[in-house]
Amino acid sequence: MNTPAAQDSPEAAAREAGALLAEAEKLYYTQPAQTLRLADEALALSAALPMATLATARRVRGLGLSFLGxxxxxxxxxxxxxxxxxAGELLLECQVLRALSIACDEAGVLDAALDWGTQAAAVARTLADPLQLAGTLLSIGVVLSKGGDPEAGLVQYREALALYERAGDPARSVHVLNNMGINCKNLGRHEEALQHLQHAIEIDGRQPAPGGAQVIARLNTVEPLLALARRDEARAALAEVVPRAQAVGYPNAECFALVLQGELLAADGDDAGACRSLERAVAIALERGSRQHVARAHKALWGLHKAAGRYEAALRHHEALHEAERAQFNEESDRKLRALQVQYDLARARHDAAMARLESARLAEQTRTDPLTGVANRRQLDERLRDEYARAARHGHALAVAMIDIDDFKRINDRHGHAAGDAVLREIATLLRAHCxxxxxxxxxxxxxxxVVFVxxxxxxxxxxxxxxxxxVEAHDWPAVAADLQRVTxxxxxxxxxxxxxxxxLLAAADARLYEAKRNGKNRVVPELQATA
Known part of the structure; x- marks a missing residue:
């Protein structure tokens, strides 16, 4: 809703829009619909918002739409x-490029995500803004890791972590360390994974970040601990994570923790405890619409009930497992189709943009080129001579200009026709260029x-x-250009x-010498005026 201040003053509207957008940007990952609502509210404040504010609003809207799918x-x-x-707003340019990278990542178009992220990093380096650069490197690391290259992702994460640590940003440092732990786990380097994750937990313990970063870090320690046969530590981590994930409202984390807890209890022979954890995981998944871990829960329950001879329950979970796997397959197929569509749309947009640039360049060239002869026109001459004269004066370089006139050109037109005259002009232009x-x-x-400008x-x-x-020009085969045209000078x-x-x-001096050449009999070059008696 527009406040009275926003309605009365464009400056007030811009300030209010900025506040709304700052709040909206904090929510795009967890509450994208709210992000969209706040961005739309900011845009509705005034029809005269500054361009930078409009760009920010569209950027934030784009992030909200991306996380809404x-x-x-x-x-x-x-x-x-x-x-x-x-123009010149490098910080905003970097933010938009990074948003494009994030959106392409969400759409599954990882090549484009990497391309946009790389462009954003280049702008961030130009800015010498360590936080922008760190955020961009983090995004690139995520894309590389998703694309199947966790080692390359780690390289980006390490640089991002160093930047965040130098800037004294513990919350983002925890986030990067979490990602580093996941990559090391996926590479089978479980001890190294635990080092990164424990470091994240220690930092968050000293300066707790908003949300549940420590919950995620503790949850991520469980699989490396199990891989290292440190089961007691894994149990302790899960016992802490389950209630804390529920408290901070992370259903995916709570569901995954319960699945891991159920599998661990089943391995320990605690059938009843395992079933309780796994059934709770399924219930949370159904309640919150989170299918990420439900198939794994049903698979574990199927195995438990089958081993205990509870065949009806085993059959129920077996069917639920296949339904969950089918749903996952359909979702993955839909995601891939959407990614292909987005990739096609991106390719088409890039093609259209390239064609538009070519057309723009063609039109620009038309405004700077003589259509008959193909050489520069008067406009391009004025621009180029201005620039070259200034450069020559600044650096002490030589520069010369020749003014050239076709002798008796009117007679050529009158005797041979205007088509022949046009052909002569084109041929002269070609000969001049050939000797430059x-x-x-x-x-x-x-x-x-x-x-001719001689640089x-x-x-x-x-x-x-x-x-x-x-x-x-004098020696040229002019009869081949126009019959009966014997000579042009x-x-x-x-x-x-x-x-x-x-x-x-400079032009005037060259022009005066051109007319001196005419007066002295034509077909000659005059480099300086002759003294008159």
Whole structure:
């Protein structure tokens, strides 16, 4: 709801929107629907929110949509956010790129997630912002780990952990250590896994983080402890985790802890205790809609009841196991299909963006190129000469300009027609370019006039190039261009930067020498004005 202050002042609206978005961003992982609601509320405050605030709102909305499973909408929203980031706002750019990485990870498009994460890390390094860089490295580590490369994930986690520790951020350090423990467990390095997880528990014990980070860390110690045959420690960890997971509201953690507890009790021969833990795990999964560990619980219950001769109960759990596995398979198939769709949408969006860039470049080139001859037009000449003159003046480089006119061009048009005249212009442009270096610029100045900018060329070198151009035009096979056209020549005026105060004066000096060439009989290059009597 718009407050009176927000309605009265755009600045107040921006401040209120910022507060709403800060709150929304804290909730996207656990309460994505609330994140979406708060972001929409922020956007509704004013039609004149700053671009950075709009980009932040779209970014936060995208994260909320992603964790609601609305992946295509999320990526559209985040791409829109990227387009709204004001130039130079590197922090916001980094945040949007990281959000794109997270959303692609959630959608199962890990290649794209890694690509966006890598871009975000590059921006974070440019920013020299250790917390942004650490968060981005954490995201990259998650993607690499999910993609089947836990060792590469550990490399990212280690750098992120060092940054968080230097910044004095215990909550995020605990999160990274948890991930490092999981990766080491998956690599079979159980002692190392326990070291990371115990470190996380110790940090959280000194400075408890919001939520249940320590609960997750303790739960993650159970499987490495069991792998190392430290069963008593595993039992103690589970006895602590189950009530604490319930207290902090982590149903997945509570469910998994109960499954592990049930399996451990079954191995110890405590049939009744195992059944109680496993049945409770199933009940929590059904109540909270969490299917992550339910198949494992049903499998353990099936085995327990079958071994005890309780065949009716065993059959019930066997059927439930297959139903859970089928549901998991369907969910996984749906996830893969969604990932493929998102991947297709991303590829199409990238293709469309690439085509748009090409079209934009083509249109931009059209505004800077003479359509008849294909050389630079007057606009590009003005821009390039401005830049080259400034650079030459700053660094003391040589710079020369030649003004060129086709001799008696009107007579060519009158005798041979305008089509022949156009062909002559195109041929001249080709010959001029053939006798220039890649760094030089050939431009059509207007009508039958051309201009050449010789970059970092002395007057002597520029004069040599001009004479080569003039001779090439005079010797060209013009009858092959237009029947009965026997000869075409050029008059040229040449000036260098040192003799002119500014680029306009440089052009004027070259132009004056061009007309001196005309007065002196045409088909010549004039590098300096002749003294008059």
């Amino acid at each position: 609305r992946h295509a909408e999320a990526l559209d929203e985040l791409q829109a956010a990227r387009g709204l980031v004001p 270096r890649d760094i030089d610029l050939v431009a059509r100045y207007g009508g039958e006039e051309f201009c 970092e060329a002395s007057a002597k070198d520029a004069l040599r190039a001009c004479e080569a151009m003039r001779a090439a 050029l008059s040229m005026g040449l000036a260098e930067r040192e003799e002119a105060d500014g680029r306009q004066a």
